[in-house]
Amino acid sequence: MSISRRKIYEEIADLIMKDVKEGILNPGDKLPSIAKMADQYQVSSASIREALNTLSVMDVIEVKHGQGSYIKARMPLGFEHAFEIITRKDIENLLELRRIIEVGCVELACSQAEEVDFEKMQDALDKMRTAVMNNELGEQADYEFHMAIAKSTGNQMLIDLLGNVSEKMIETMKETRRIWLYEEKKSIQKIFDDHQAIHEAIMHRDVAEARSAMLGHLEEVASVLLTRHGG
Template identity: 65%
Template sequence: MSIKRKKIYEEIVDIILEDIKSGELEPGDRLPSITDMAKTHQVSSASVREALNSLRVMDVIEVKHGQGSFIKQKMPLGFEQNFEIITRADIENLLELRKIIEVGCARAAARKVDEAGLGKIKEALDKMPTALENNELGEQADYEFHISIAESTGNPLLVSLLEDVSETMIRTMKETRRIWLYEGHKSIEKIHNEHKLIYEAIRAGSDEAAAGHMYDHLLGVEELLLKHY
């Protein structure tokens, strides 16, 4: 069995997490600039940027536009446990899988969905603007929307495939919505409209339209995330 060596950015993440746990870095503290951290650790700015992206996904730091990166006032649940870092490869692999499975799910749902299934999809869709108004990220509603579509196909194997990657899905949905919130409300409206198009196509029984809207949505998510990783 081969021993996996940590990447440079993972080592930077570990250093910052240890500094938080030891009290050297406290909630609300501003982290040094990317340039200063690169000099301190004798690494590239790209490695520092990737480390900060990972810490943001973990909910350990927040980035304030024009001010820098800050340790969050409240640490995420289970902070003392090891964090699993999302990498660019994780995103590429997950979105490839989602495009393969969920495009087919949307097509099948448009053909098979019943009133109960349609109601469940609509319920998840309706939660999204409410989550935004309450300043929540809404990734749980996002996940419920997509898993409800899989459930409405009547195929438990499709549901099981998505449930197997549910943790990674929710974490990437959380990061996607962070970026959209950072970029402004128009971006959030765009994502909600994309979900509405998928729902309306399924409700109308338009299988190819449902598949097409799902593919466009997932492609947009992939492009957005990879732009920041």
């Protein structure tokens, strides 16, 4: 089978996912070697590695070093309806709430945050950096970073508001990363860099820069998610 369209690794990943959904590949099955798959699809070994890397990050396969790649025993949440975990309206409402609350939070954080708050933000960033190095999505660390900012304001109502939508926040963060990696072909590193810029602006007590960095980040997230959900 020959693959010739633009994003070759996506095409291969799609075909593997399709085989899993149709029961051609089953949980625990070992995939052919990279060399055999490259020959099967008539593409380079690099394209096969990129496709496998994407599926690994999406939690569809497990790569066992020295042994090969295996289909996961359990598919990730939402696998049967890829990228349709929550509705478009849910996403719109959540992003609107996040813009209103989180832009305000960074403004307050610039004046209210103390050293212990900066340390908590840095801890979350360190976890995100580790996720990047380990080729993981890092959505939990992402959420912890945003909550650390909210907590630094000292306003319990703001903290509670974000806490009440924590499940949807984490799921959209995960979905953003999957789309970013799988469809947009952008690096998870870019998301880390955006968060680091927010952190640095807060540490410098630069309200305008912190507001701009947070707003820019949320607008980019909105663009990625809403484009994928028919917007």
